[in-house]
Amino acid sequence: MNRVNVAFVCVHNSCRSQMAEALGKKLAANVFESYSAGTETKPNINKDAVRIMKQLYDIDMEKEQFSKLITDIPLPDIVITMGCHVNCPYLPCKYREDWGLEDPTGKSDDEFQKTARIIERKILELKESILSKSIMKENP
Numbered sequence: 001m002n003r004v005n006v007a008f009v010c011v012h013n014s015c016r017s018q019m020a021e022a023l024g025k026k027l028a029a030n031v032f033e034s035y036s037a038g039t040e041t042k043p044n045i046n047k048d049a050v051r052i053m054k055q056l057y058d059i060d061m062e063k064e065q066f067s068k069l070i071t072d073i074p075l076p077d078i079v080i081t082m083g084c085h086v087n088c089p090y091l092p093c094k095y096r097e098d099w100g101l102e103d104p105t106g107k108s109d110d111e112f113q114k115t116a117r118i119i120e121r122k123i124l125e126l127k128e129s130i131l132s133k134s135i136m137k138e139n140p
């Protein structure tokens with residue numbers, strides 16, 4: 001099976017989309033390539049997100065990830081927007097989905113952990129949907 005490109009998109013590309021990229025790489029690298037991006041960048045990934053991802057999954061997001069623009073990533077097959085309650089950036093794709101995640105920035109560790117667990121579940125669901133071909137039918 002050829003891996004598809006999945007873009008996790010949020011305006012600032014500093015928290016939820018970064019968490020999704022990291023979990024996609026950890027949990028679904030055999031099925032899809034994970035990228036995150038936005039229409040603006042931040043100098044650093046959200047420090048609370050970095051800390052929580054290290055605690056829960058032993059992932060060091062600062063080691064290999066950084067805030068990127070949508071023009072900095074390959075064209076995606078699948079676009080997942082985080083649910084920013086703003087006009088999310090448009091990227092051409094074969095499939096699009098919005099995860100409707102609240103931004104945990106400035107909130108408690110419990111909120112960051114809750115967000116991480118939701119993203120984890122959604123990554124696994126996306127992986128299964130791709131494997132079962134319920135989305136992204138393979139071309140003959």
